[in-house]
Each structure stands twice: as structure tokens, then as C-alpha cells.
Amino acid sequence: MNITNKKDVVAIGNAMVDVFIKSDLSKINGYEIIRDSMNLIDENKKNLLHKENTIHKMVAAGSAGNTIVGIGSFGGNGTFIGKIKDDEIGNFFIKDMNNSGIDFPLGTSRASISTGCCTIFVENNGTRTMCTYLGTGSLINEEDIKAENIINHKIAYLEGYLWDNQNAKAAMKKMISIAKKDGQKISLTLSDKFCVDRHRDSFRELIENSK
Secondary structure: OOHHHOEEEEEEOOOEEEEEEEOOHHHHHHOOOOOOOEEEOOHHHHHHHHHHOOOOEEEEEOHHHHHHHHHHHOOOOEEEEOOEEOOHHHHHHHHHHHHOOEEOOOOEEOOOOOOEEEEEEEOOOOOEEEEEEOHHHHHOOHHHOOHHHHOOEEEEEEEHHHHHOHHHHHHHHHHHHHHHHOOOEEEEEOOOHHHHHHHHHHHHHHHHHOO
16 A cells, blocks of 8 residues: 555554543542542442542543544544443443544453543642543453554554553554554654653663664
8 A cells, every 4th residue: 555545543552531520629538549640440449439420521532542532633544452341431432532533443342341441530720630440441462453453554653551561562562563564653652751660671672673
């Protein structure tokens, strides 16, 4: 395929939905979470937060998800590789991605855990307290990487956060191999400084081997 006919970016990352809840300090303190910070939570905690609060807004998100949607908002196009469950939040994720002009070829899964989401308490002064539940997104693996979904893009974009997960790491390496054979540029987001501290040596090895 001529490069001019290729899509712009194929991205892999944790498939997440940002769930916004209007809140205040007393309610946030009642959940024993760290205010104005990011808290990792389990499924039970996520379900409790959603049961006891009114959801104000939802947006398809995640680190790589935000990037690919941003590309779509500027007139670009592409594909997102991520894992979700066939549940309310998962189906919202697909709809929001498609509305942004982004393909989501994996569709829903029958995973035993629900779709990942970041529940965000927003106070009147704009302070945000994030409660992140990785959910189904953390289950992505090599079997989810299909050559037909990766080829015919100009750039392969990798989310550094996934490097914490061995199965996801294998999936990313398979995606890189396919993308390189397709003549794509390889892009890696380092995510945050803690991610770099955890994976500095293997990130360097990945970059060197992906030239």
C-alpha cells in the first residue's frame, strides 16, 4: 500500500473510560483515598464509588487512548488496540472511540472482570482526585495482536504503562515486529518518571532494537 493511503497511527494501551463525579472534600475523605492524587483501586471499590455517586460525564480515555483521540480531533485517523468487556462502560468506550473516527477492531470480550475506568472526583475549585481501576485492559496479550489490525499505518504508538504487565509486554513486542515489517515508525511514550525508573534498561533496549 502506498504510504499516502495508510492510516496515521495504530496505538496500543490500557483501554479506559474517565468517569467524572462532582464532589467535595468531606465525601472524598470518606472513601479513604488520597485527595488531589491518583489512587489504584480494585473492582469492588470502583463499584462502590459508582453506586454511591452520580456520574456527571464519561469520556473514552487512557494514556494512549487520549493520544489517539487527540489525533482524531486534529483530522487524523487511526486504530486503537485495547481490551474491554461487553458491559456498559466498555460499550461506551467503543461508541466514543468511533465518534472520534478511531477504529477499535478487538471489540468486546467476555472477560471475568469489568472494563477499566478512572473515576475522577472533581471539586468546585477544580481539584481532581483520581481512582484508577485497570480492569479488562490489563488482560491484553499476544493473541490480541492481529497483523491485519496493525499493518497499513504510518506510526505504531506504544503506551509505556503497559510495560509493567508481562503479557502486555509480549503483545507490544509482537506489534513492533509487525509494524517494522510494514515500514512503520515506532513511537513509545515513557508515561511518567516512575515508569522510567522501573523500566529504564528495558526501555533503552526496546528503543535500540526498534530502530
